[in-house]
Amino acid sequence: MKTGTWSEFILTRLIKIAGYSAVLFVILIFVFLLREGGPGVLEVPLTTLFSARWYPIEGFYGLLPLIGGTLLVTAGAALVAVPLGVATAVYIAEIAPRWAREVLKPLVEVLGGLPSVLLGFLGILIFAPLVRSVLDLPTGLTAFTGAVLLGAISIPTVVSVAEDALDSVPRTYRDAALALGATEWQTIWRVTVPAARSGILTGIMLGIGRAIGETMTVMMVTGNAPVLPKGLAALFHPTRTMTATIAAEMGEVANGSTHYHVLFLIGAVLFLISLAVNLAAAAVVFRQRKRAERILS
């Protein structure tokens, strides 16, 4: 009896520590980024940081083209991954016969496990030339190329999480809808998908998070030209993301130099952007849950 309560005491403490340690690590990482990147704000005038020219070896530290590049490529990736990912999840969970489901789900998850450098390699040798000749662009190394490949990388995340959410919608919801005379499409669109909304949104946000942080593929296929994107046409021009900048330049900087501090500052900005995406997702999910509870009670 006594040993039982003791082990329970220890186990609950361990689980508690594990739970809080994730929060602690995130805070520590952010503190580290601020400590290394903070001096960048003091060393570089704000007017320079908010300028449109990034050329660090001559002291041009304009962050806007990099932030713009990341937002552009991520938005493009979301446009690819969200419709395709959600549609695939709906098909697998609601429509596909049993055997197709058993083949499709593992295959999609294999796609998620592909190393991104491999996709970048395919992108540079096959997809980029195709984009150039089909769309008649000056070069195939564009934000669009990166966005499509990033979309492909994010789709498995979206599908996997959204499909689990759809799967956990109780059978009775569908039966009730069909019994009331709804068609299969009406059942999916008006009942099952709304009921699984918070899970689907989580999948979308995780997918976008994956796209923001992806480095290798974008570095290989987007051309890395630090041009400030203006309008949608920028999607078909080369661009440079924050992640690719950090990866390409971190190796060259001397510890403690201005360039070093600015690269960490970019890291902190990247951290804040993904934090904002996650907070937005949490807020949406939270609001939806309250509404759903109101309706169902």
Add this chain to the structure above:
Amino acid sequence: MALPLSPINRALIVILMAAWGTRCAPSTTAGTPPTTTGAIIVNKGSDTMVNLALAWAEAYQEQRPDVQISVTGGGSGTGIAALINGTVDIANASRQMKADEIAEAEANGVRPVEFVVARDAIAIVVNPANPVSQLTIDRLSDIYSGLINNWAELGGEDRPIVRLSRETNSGTHVYFLEQVLRKGESADKTLFAPETLLLPSSEGISAEIRQNPNAIGYDGLGYVTEGMKVVAVGRIEGGPFVLPSAETVDSLAYPIARDLYMYTAGEPQGEVKAYLSWILGRRAQEIVSELGFVPALP
């Protein structure tokens, strides 16, 4: 010209292991200092030089199996940063160290010592379908700074110009900026056009050149492979326009050639010293020619 190893290899740390079995064999080379078993030389930097440094390391280890040499790429800036931070024995650089880098090194207690170990031409490459076959330094500067945006202005087809460059941590990038865009004038503050594509590897440049008729790029002569057309370069309008080769670099006829360097922290000692004097010797300089570079010594 020998087909170089793919620069993708720079991502791999290539450690050439000495054969343990022959460790005790006496050194046959006269004049080498006494062997210290298990000596490791860490060598890092310029991607242009990585194949050359690898070939040297392999050849040297055939003679001296007890010495391990680890060779990595990453770019000249990367190698120099590693030298400043004290993590390498020899930094490879395809450009000279800048004054602020030397100051930084000295602040860290490192006094860099420079060795010219080979010479290299920078080839200007375009797609084989591009009819333009010669350019002056002034035109190259106008192209890369964004003044010329269409091949028609240079006597080519009506196509937009896509400029390809190595990343800013590449010594080739810095050399090209100083000697071509700014034509060697230090007061000149011309910059690359922001639209210039900065590709992380030589392989990125050659893949794009091979399939894109709009593209122009530059890279070390050792990296020119099939499917790329080399453009002849002239100092002034009207020529002469010269193609890069060992002869034209040696005779100073080709205008965009540079020295390749190795840097050590302080005067080299022991095994590092022996390795560097071997590199400046006849056998190592033959390897330089075999790989499409130009020997440092005539």
